Amino acid sequence: MSAKPFDIPLIAPRLLAWYDAHARALPWRAPPGANRTDPYRVWLSEVMLQQTTVATVRPRFEAWVARWDSVAALAAADEAEVMAAWAGLGYYARARNLHACARAIIAEHDGRFPEEEAALRRLPGLGDYTAAAIAAIAFGKRAVVIDSNIKRVAARLAARPTGEVRDVVDAITPDARAGDFAQALMDLANALCTVRAPKCLACPLRENCAGFATGDPAAFPARKPKKERPVRHGTLFWLRRGDDVLLVRRPTKGLLGGMRALPTGPWSEAPPDLSDAPAVADWRMLDEGVSHGFTHFQLDLSLACATYRGQEAPDGEWWPVADLARAGLPTVFAKAAAVFGRVECA
DNA sequence: GAATCGTGGAT
DNA sequence: TATCCAAGATT
Numbered sequence: 001m002s003a004k005p006f007d008i009p010l011i012a013p014r015l016l017a018w019y020d021a022h023a024r025a026l027p028w029r030a031p032p033g034a035n036r037t038d039p040y041r042v043w044l045s046e047v048m049l050q051q052t053t054v055a056t057v058r059p060r061f062e063a064w065v066a067r068w069d070s071v072a073a074l075a076a077a078d079e080a081e082v083m084a085a086w087a088g089l090g091y092y093a094r095a096r097n098l099h100a101c102a103r104a105i106i107a108e109h110d111g112r113f114p115e116e117e118a119a120l121r122r123l124p125g126l127g128d129y130t131a132a133a134i135a136a137i138a139f140g141k142r143a144v145v146i147d148s149n150i151k152r153v154a155a156r157l158a159a160r161p162t163g164e165v166r167d168v169v170d171a172i173t174p175d176a177r178a179g180d181f182a183q184a185l186m187d188l189a190n191a192l193c194t195v196r197a198p199k200c201l202a203c204p205l206r207e208n209c210a211g212f213a214t215g216d217p218a219a220f221p222a223r224k225p226k227k228e229r230p231v232r233h234g235t236l237f238w239l240r241r242g243d244d245v246l247l248v249r250r251p252t253k254g255l256l257g258g259m260r261a262l263p264t265g266p267w268s269e270a271p272p273d274l275s276d277a278p279a280v281a282d283w284r285m286l287d288e289g290v291s292h293g294f295t296h297f298q299l300d301l302s303l304a305c306a307t308y309r310g311q312e313a314p315d316g317e318w319w320p321v322a323d324l325a326r327a328g329l330p331t332v333f334a335k336a337a338a339v340f341g342r343v344e345c346a
Numbered sequence: 347g348a349a350t351c352g353t354g355g356a357t
Numbered sequence: 358t359a360t361c362c363a364a365g366a367t368t
Contacts (some may be wrong), residue, residue: 049364090352
């Protein structure tokens with residue numbers, strides 16, 4: 001008897017067999033033969049991987065676990081150190097929630113991760129996906145794990161035009177090896193069931209795939225309409241005092257919340273000016289600016305520089321320019337600092 | 347439900 | 358070069 005499209009009982013065994021032969025070797029995965037994964041490493045990797053590529057996360061994960069090797073160590077760290085260590089990874093609320101979650105596990109869960117999906121779901125920074133992923137991968141629970149990769153694979157398997165596929169994923173998820181199954185779906189999505197030009201001829205689920213049967217699997221799920229991305233302007237202020245430059249900390253909420261930063265005025269549609277400078281000084285505008293793309297707008301920053309000669313200390317902290325790499329600046333500010341490393345401000 | 351919230355790589 | 362988008366969560 002041959003397989004028919006979306007033949008549910010066949011999917012898990014076929015996919016797991018494929019995974020046993022083709023699983024990516026990743027530093028947060030248990031080595032072959034280990035039957036239990038450190039939940040700290042699973043949790044950390046899952047949070048880092050939210051909207052972030054494996055290639056970006058891999059070295060950052062290695063550096064992180066070398067510095068904080070357990071949830072207890074992370075909970076004991078200063079929040080400012082944790083935020084700085086996240087610099088460059090983006091979506092900085094993740095770092096704040098990561099730290100809050102570590103402290104919640106120490107204070108409210110006796111220092112151990114809860115194993116049930118529902119309890120995990122209540123922890124800071126853990127949504128439906130991450131709670132299910134940790135329950136399945138770290139604790140072997142059967143959980144319906146759905147991320148954008150799995151959503152795409154499921155939509156194609158069932159030939160669903162929308163991403164409403166929870167029933168599909170629930171139907172194909174096995175009772176045993178649910179964590180491997182979820183990771184197998186994600187590896188399959190990454191290697192074969194890609195957004196564009198899926199490699200169906202190499203796919204172990206081709207015969208089970210209703211999307212493949214239609215002849216145009218890439219049509220599932222339908223693409224979302226694109227959104228506008230307006231341009232905002234602002235002025236960034238590079239204020240030197242001796243070997244130091246003035247840094248500020250951004251408000252906890254909002255864009256780049258809680259991160260160290262170079263001072264700027266507001267970001268708006270208005271043309272840039274010097275009216276929001278952090279101190280009275282002989283400001284000079286540079287010819288060169290910095291442009292940076294955020295998710296929902298593009299920022300064009302004008303650059304102003306000056307030497308501080310005042311008496312009163314402006315708000316912020318003086319930071320050695322030679323040590324800026326340790327300040328934990330988000331990328332847009334690191335870009336600006338790089339410009340001032342090249343351009344004289346005389 | 348829609349907006350908000352970063353970044354770097356692929357195409 | 359412009360666009361898409363990746364192991365989403367929160368409000």
